[in-house]
Amino acid sequence: MTRMTLVAAAVLGCMATAAMAQETPTSSVTLYGLADVGFNHVSGLKQGSVTQLASGIMEGSRWGLKGSEDLGGGLKAIFTLENRFEIDNGSVSNTPASGTQLPDRASVATQMGLPAQLQPLVTGADAVIGSRIGVNHVDKNLFDRQAYVGLITPVGAITAGRQYTPGYLASASFDSMKTESSLALGQLVSVPASFTIRVSNSLQYAIKTGGLTATAMYALGEVAGNNSAKRLLGAMTTYKGEGFGVGVGYNTQKNELGQKSLTNAILGASADLGPGTLSTMFATIKDDHPADLSTIAAALMASNSAVTLGQATAVQNAFINTFKQHSNLFHIGYRMTMGPHTTTVAYNTMNDKTAANADRSSYGVAYTYALSKRTDLNAVLTRFNNKNTSQIAPGGNGFLGGVTASAGTDSTNVAFGIRHRF
Numbered sequence: 001m002t003r004m005t006l007v008a009a010a011v012l013g014c015m016a017t018a019a020m021a022q023e024t025p026t027s028s029v030t031l032y033g034l035a036d037v038g039f040n041h042v043s044g045l046k047q048g049s050v051t052q053l054a055s056g057i058m059e060g061s062r063w064g065l066k067g068s069e070d071l072g073g074g075l076k077a078i079f080t081l082e083n084r085f086e087i088d089n090g091s092v093s094n095t096p097a098s099g100t101q102l103p104d105r106a107s108v109a110t111q112m113g114l115p116a117q118l119q120p121l122v123t124g125a126d127a128v129i130g131s132r133i134g135v136n137h138v139d140k141n142l143f144d145r146q147a148y149v150g151l152i153t154p155v156g157a158i159t160a161g162r163q164y165t166p167g168y169l170a171s172a173s174f175d176s177m178k179t180e181s182s183l184a185l186g187q188l189v190s191v192p193a194s195f196t197i198r199v200s201n202s203l204q205y206a207i208k209t210g211g212l213t214a215t216a217m218y219a220l221g222e223v224a225g226n227n228s229a230k231r232l233l234g235a236m237t238t239y240k241g242e243g244f245g246v247g248v249g250y251n252t253q254k255n256e257l258g259q260k261s262l263t264n265a266i267l268g269a270s271a272d273l274g275p276g277t278l279s280t281m282f283a284t285i286k287d288d289h290p291a292d293l294s295t296i297a298a299a300l301m302a303s304n305s306a307v308t309l310g311q312a313t314a315v316q317n318a319f320i321n322t323f324k325q326h327s328n329l330f331h332i333g334y335r336m337t338m339g340p341h342t343t344t345v346a347y348n349t350m351n352d353k354t355a356a357n358a359d360r361s362s363y364g365v366a367y368t369y370a371l372s373k374r375t376d377l378n379a380v381l382t383r384f385n386n387k388n389t390s391q392i393a394p395g396g397n398g399f400l401g402g403v404t405a406s407a408g409t410d411s412t413n414v415a416f417g418i419r420h421r422f
């Protein structure tokens with residue numbers, strides 16, 4: 001019988017080989033992690049240029065436990081618990097350098113199509129929404145990155161818990177930066193978030209045989225009284241051949257009211273070219289019913305008895321319209337490794353099809369020097385060009401960049417860091 005290589009949710013990039021016949025059941029638990037820190041300089045913010053010691057220049061710092069038990073008969077039990085941490089201060093969450101600031105189009109009443117006299121209500125709602133910006137900033141969960149358990153079988157792996165979504169995994173497969181640093185495609189669409197990276201309460205089936213990898217996910221929203229609210233469906237398929245790769249991915253999620261919300265479709269390809277690999281990707285973003293905004297009106301009326309239902313509803317609807325998304329993303333990049341040197345150049349662009357027309361692009365270069373298999377030094381230079389109402393600032397793999405000082409203000413990121421894997 002031929003051996004089939006199976007992937008457990010493809011989430012950790014962790015490959016497991018299951019054979020039909022096993023003799024002695026074995027089990028193991030592994031402590032692993034990554035520490036990434038460096039100097040991060042960003043221009044174009046409201047407070048000017050900011051230089052910070054930041055955790056997660058190339059990859060988010062984390063530690064985790066993963067284990068497996070060989071059950072025999074081609075079965076293997078697995079689990080993963082993965083916790084983020086900020087190595088610069090020891091916390092488990094962070095906020096961008098721009099703080100709670102939202103784009104002007106979501107904080108200025110007249111730019112939202114509202115009368116100027118409603119600015120106090122807009123500012124109040126703006127502060128509440130802005131306070132949610134950050135990585136694990138609100139819930140501060142211990143195992144925010146991953147927490148799942150599963151079973152590998154001869155015909156695939158089934159896992160349950162908090163996991164990476166199929167759409168995100170597909171995009172990561174064809175990002176020449178592998179989601180690392182401010183040069184990654186996802187940094188261009190971070191506020192509001194344009195990809196669902198991880199999701200809780202999820203069930204996932206995954207299989208890898210030869211060069212083919214495929215996953216399918218169903219995540220329960222677990223909203224009382226509404227079984228479809230917050231639900232996510234996703235799937236992805238990639239094929240890696242000799243010197244090339246292709247893949248597709250799809251996520252669709254509902255908001256807290258059960259309305260269709262953030263939806264992504266991804267198409268990617270890569271090919272070995274010369275000493276490196278050329279990667280390209282096209283993705284769509286659509287969200288007509290942004291999540292977690294349906295309580296704005298009630299919150300405004302609860303905080304101020306003078307606020308009328310009409311005023312509160314007008315502000316809520318303005319925020320919902322502001323955070324609707326309809327755009328196309330494009331990425332192209334080239335990654336080359338020669339000995340200890342890895343150099344990546346990339347160009348990313350977003351074409352915003354909403355009335356805001358917040359088009360933007362980023363381009364730059366990232367360099368890694370491997371001191372060993374576990375430790376490397378990194379340097380990143382990324383330029384963000386914001387057009388029209390766009391205000392995105394660059395961040396890193398482990399933190400958001402937030403927004404620039406005003407609409408159309410560009411930003412440059414220069415970062416130097418060290419990364420160690422254990």
